[in-house]
Amino acid sequence: MAVKASGFIGKSAISVHLDFSSFPVKFSCFKQFSVSTPKPLVVLSVALSPPARTVESPPVGYRKNVGICLVGPCRKIFTASKIHIPDTWQMPQGGADEGEDLRNAAFRELREETGVTSAEFIAEIPNWLTYDFPREVKDKLNRKWRTSYKGQAQKWFLFKFTGKEEEINLLGDGTAKPEFKVWSWMLPEQVIEHAVYFKRPVYEHVIKQFNPYLVDEENDSMNSSKD
Secondary structure, three states: OEEEEOOOOOOOOOOEEEEOOOOOOOOEEEOOOOOOOOOOOOOOOOOOOOOOEEEOOOOOOEEEEEEEEEEOHHHOEEEEEEOOOOOOEEOOEEEOOOOOOHHHHHHHHHHHHHOOOOEEEEEEOOOEEEEEOOHHHHHHHHHHHOOOOOEEEEEEEEEEEOOOHHHOOOOOOOOOOOOEEEEEEEOHHHHHHOEOHHHHHHHHHHHHHOHHHEEEHHHHHHHHHHO
């Protein structure tokens, strides 16, 4: 695993990049969006968790939230490590304001947390996904937010990163406190493997739902050579 500082650390930008490409795993590149038949998801060396809970609307007691799956070079997924929680990696996410359009909320959270504005909307998971906070997390967050949430209900969006890596700035757009200290492009199975345990069922569901837009690079190359 290589470490690259892309950009500089200071008041105006921070973009520390961990390179997970040295992992001996070969998975996927992004497929053109005229998708017909989904291919099975390949998850290597990750024990599957119980299925994520899907609902048509956010249940009472759950914070309304949006999640962003940002796909970039070789169609790997943007993942970042939290500042105050060591070794905790996640995709960008954040609360949606009352009455706010959810896709706009996803764009806003992406900009606030990563500085990214060069992103193209690709897909949306129709249902909400929920997860419960562990007791210690629930107590800490509810003290911080002055709420009594049981967990979060998330609407997930898939975006394609269309900019250059220099655009990624973990200070965000300056409108909110920084969330992350380091970031990386990860393969789908790495995203699941590095997720905190109570979010893993949601991540497995998200990757599975967006799987029609991901193909096995090796098989795709073989099929192309036969045409």
